[in-house]
Amino acid sequence: MTENINLNNCEIEPIHIPGQIQSHGFLIAIDSSCIIKFHSENISEYLDNLPDNLLGRLINDIEPLIGANEPPDFINQLISFGRSNKSFDQTNPFSTDLQGTPFYLVINESGPLYLLEFEPVESNLKTDLQRMIGRSVSEMLADKDLHNLLKNSASQVKNIIEYDRVMIYRFAEDGHGEVVAESKNPELEPWLGLHYPASDIPKQARELYKLNLTRLIANVHTTPSKIVTTKQLSEDPLDLTHSQLRAVSPIHIQYLKNMGVESSFSISLLYKNELWGLIACHNYTPRFIDYKARDSAKLIGQILSSALEFRQDEANKYLQDKYNTNVNALSKNMLKNNSIEEALTLRSINIMHITDATGAVLIYENNITKVGNTPNEEQIQQLLGWVKENVDEPFYYTNELPYHYAEADAYKRVASGIMILTLSAELSEYIIWFKPEHLELVTWAGNPEKPVEINADGSVKISPRASFEAWVQEVSGKSKPWTDEEIKSVARLRAEVSYAITQKAGAIRMLNERLKQAYEELDTFSFTISHDLKNPLSTIKGYAQMLSRSSNLELRTQNVLTKIDSKVDRMNSMINEVLEYSRIGRVDLDPVEIDVATIIDDHIRDLKLVYSADHLKVNIKNTPPVMGDPTMISQVFANLLSNAVKYSLPSGAPEITIDAKDDESEVVYMIKDNGVGIDIKQLPRVFELFKRMDNVQDIEGTGVGLAIVKRIIEKHNGKVWVDSRLGEGSTFYVAFKK
Missing domain, CATH: 3.30.450.40 (GAF domain)
Structure with missing residues (x-):
């Protein structure tokens, strides 16, 4: 072998699961009834007068050998104390005496078992x-x-x-x-x-x-x-x-x-x-x-x-502030300028300045506009062909393009790193950023590609390195990596560009006709859902409830019927949310001034009750009024606040903050939580219909709420975006026009 x-x-x-331990201590594993399920072979080297067979015995049988000066049942008491505290940090290590020698007892969990590890006190x-x-x-x-x-x-x-x-x-x-x-x-x-x-x-x-x-x-x-x-x-x-x-x-x-x-x-x-x-x-x-x-x-x-x-x-805060300032400048330019292309490429602040790229290109309305150091136009056209064939996400980046696209080796000094923002895959519209090759001499501790050695007798010896002498490798075809702050900056720009394009598109873009067709199909779909799906669901629910009233059903059958009833309710909920999503596009707005403070107070009070979250800490700061449809704006805050509460509860000390900035042109609300957060790679898709992040699959939800929020805000000519980091919480921003 x-x-x-x-x-x-x-x-x-x-x-x-190595099946063995280091020999400077010994181990016993017991279950919740204190029965010994495992122990290390070397236990007899540390304890004399042990019973012939420890396995299957109660730990109490040998407690006098591992704690002569301890009270009876002391191990069970230590475990009970650790269980009640949900941690053994306060008891580890427990100093005890093994037949005259001081030892530490360290307790940890192993699934349903408890590890009792004994090691010497001396060092x-x-x-x-x-x-x-x-x-x-x-x-x-x-x-x-x-x-x-x-x-x-x-x-x-x-x-x-x-x-x-x-x-x-x-x-x-x-x-x-x-x-x-x-x-x-x-x-x-x-x-x-x-x-x-x-x-x-x-x-x-x-x-x-x-x-x-x-x-x-x-x-x-x-x-x-x-x-x-x-x-x-x-x-x-x-x-x-x-x-x-x-x-x-x-x-x-x-x-x-x-x-x-x-x-x-x-x-x-x-x-x-x-x-x-x-x-x-x-x-x-x-x-x-x-x-x-x-x-x-x-x-x-x-x-x-x-x-x-x-x-x-x-360092991240410095970059974040710099990139945010530049994104804000681009956003204002796009809304002031009749040409999206000019706003993004011809000003002193352009698309290149929201990352650390040395070049960028905008492919928009059949034009290619280059900024900084980029491949030539023929190379860009060939690169676009590769992008159309291989990039199916709205957001893509790599710092080693020649390793994925061999033709890029010809211009790796300009574009070893690439970040692609898809504006419209159908119209072949993109923003692409480039980073140059970062030549690096990497000194390895021996050749990393030589995993084994052949001994003189022909046997194989594991040896990641034979001599550990320095082995120098030149790394080419790679740029400096794209940082999290650059990725977040581009994700933010995507929202700003989409908003600007939506505002300026009008009748000249194909989108209007497609939207009209989509709305008609959505109306038909909504009608089908309400008539052809809801009625059968009601019938299923009725039959399930009728069957569950029978007194002679097995417990397993009762459980299945309960699950059917629950799943029907969930499907009804999803249908109602889709109906609500489709309704938003058909409702005419009659904006009025809305007291947001009252809406927030009402929702927070309800959410604390629904989620039994009395321990939730809520910081409410500035809450200026906004203009809009009261029912729809209430829905926006209901969805955002519900998510903030729901996804911060697993933190153990949930906290949300609500604040707003009010200037002459818009009111921007911020809802911040300390919850599970969102993977930075998934930020561009967070507002898509039925899109749920991978890390919240076990938390109740349908994936429609944020899509509804986005649709309502766009109907009010506003903007919504998110800033988040996995494990650190999320901050949602909603901008209302004055």
């Missing part, structure tokens, strides 16, 4: 880690420059934990990593600036680093201890996702041995709950750090993560 070993094994290796660290952290934090954060911040952090962590080498390791978007800061013993070769392929720390390992913020490998030369159970107790292996003692992948152990590393310790660095990088610590002799010391070290990672987030948010 050895001849099949390669680094693809790393990507599929089930590292969360190789001679310093008081908690005391040193306080002194080190101020030195870590002393410099506002990101490079110096990382350099200081590596130095302070090395002083604290006394490992031979401490690195700050940052992950790129494709999963490969780079050493961006380092502190090391003088005799060691520097690794600063070296890159490591994504296969070194594969995807499933990176996911575990997000869940476990520290990871210790005490000694690569020890033999791990197997976890035992029986088929009667469990047919599935024990999930060690949250385990402290989880054994290390044999591939990774070999990798460390190849580097001469005998112990490693890592601290996760997170940005917006995603893995930014690691504080990676290597020692060239075995080294054990106890749980409390590791937990204190975790604080370093959290402080550095917060500092990174703050500095990155500062």
Whole structure:
């Protein structure tokens, strides 16, 4: 089997269920009834006088051996306390005495089971880690420059934990990593600036680093201890996702041995709950750090993560303000100027200035208008042919166009990066931005394309790198990546351009005839729904309710009938919302001044009742009146406020803010929540009919509400857009004309 070993094994290796633990401690897994379902083989090395067979016994049977000085049933009490607090943070670690030796007991969940992990209290660290952290934090954060911040952090962590080498390791978007800061013993070769392929720390390992913020490998030369159970107790292996003692992948152990590393310790660095990088610590002799010391070290990672987030948010805010200012300028120009084309391309602020692109092109009304450095017209025409064949989304971007479209290699110095905004696929109208090639010399720690070595005897040895000597690769055909702020800026421009085109289109564009036909079809569709669908649904609901009244039905049948009744109600709701969506286009407006404050107060009061959300925090600031149809405007706020409440409830501390800006031309309302947020790639499609985001499929909804909002606001000659980030909440903006 050895001849099949390669680094693809790393990507599929089930590292969360290794079936064994590191041998510097032992493990017991119990169920909610305190019955032992699993334990590590090495338990007898730590405890004398154990019963012959622990599996299937109550943990109470051996409590005197693992806590002689503890009260009876203390483990069950610890678990009950952790369950009531929904976390074991307050009890971990629990100091106990194993037959005269001090040990820590660490409790974590594993599905329906509880992991009881025991490890020694003593550590190789001679310093008081908690005391040193306080002194080190101020030195870590002393410099506002990101490079110096990382350099200081590596130095302070090395002083604290006394490992031979401490690195700050940052992950790129494709999963490969780079050493961006380092502190090391003088005799060691520097690794600063070296890159490591994504296969070194594969995807499933990176996911575990997000869940476990520290990871210790005490000694690569020890033999791990197997976890035992029986088929009667469990047919599935024990999930060690949250385990402290989880054994290390044999591939990774070999990798460390190849580097001469005998112990490693890592601290996760997170940005917006995603893995930014690691504080990676290597020692060239075995080294054990106890749980409390590791937990204190975790604080370093959290402080550095917060500092990174703050500095990155500062930079993002600067870009966001710059791009928003330029989008606003383009929006005003489009509404003032008779020509959309001139407004977007011929002013001092043009489409190129809402991103960091060096060139852009507008393809509109059969004209191609270029700004900045772009491919020539023939190349653009060929590129458009590729776009029509391969790009079916309204929004597309890549920073490596030649890898997707080989002909682009001829002009990669101008356009290795491309972002495409589709204005109309049918009319072949686009805005395209270009970024030039960013030539980069990447220094790898050995050739990343050489995954294995052949030994003299012909056997295969896993060796991601043989010598770890620097191997330089020139990366071409790629631009600097498109940032989140650039993507959001283009998404915002899309809404502004669509609005401007709608305002100026009139009878000269094909859209009017198609809209007229669509409205006629929608009327017919609405009539069909109301007469041909609602009546059968009522009949189905009636039969289901009639059958459910029978007293001799099995429970399963009753449940099925209840589900039928529920699904009928949901379908009725969807039909009513589609009818409402179609009705909006046929209603004539008679605008009046609307007291928005009263509408908001009424909806918030109702929503708190509907969602049992007394703990909801609502910040209501400026609420100026607007002009419009009272019923429709009430629907707009009902949908937006309902979404804000519904999608912020999972945060545990839901909070929404309502505010408005009032100037001479428009009133812009803002509704902000701290909910689940929207993936930035899905922002351009958020107002489409029946479009629901991937991360809210388990939350009740039909995907019609925001489409209704957009249609009502457009009927009022207004605008609606959204700014959001996954996991951080959303902010919806609604602009009303005065």
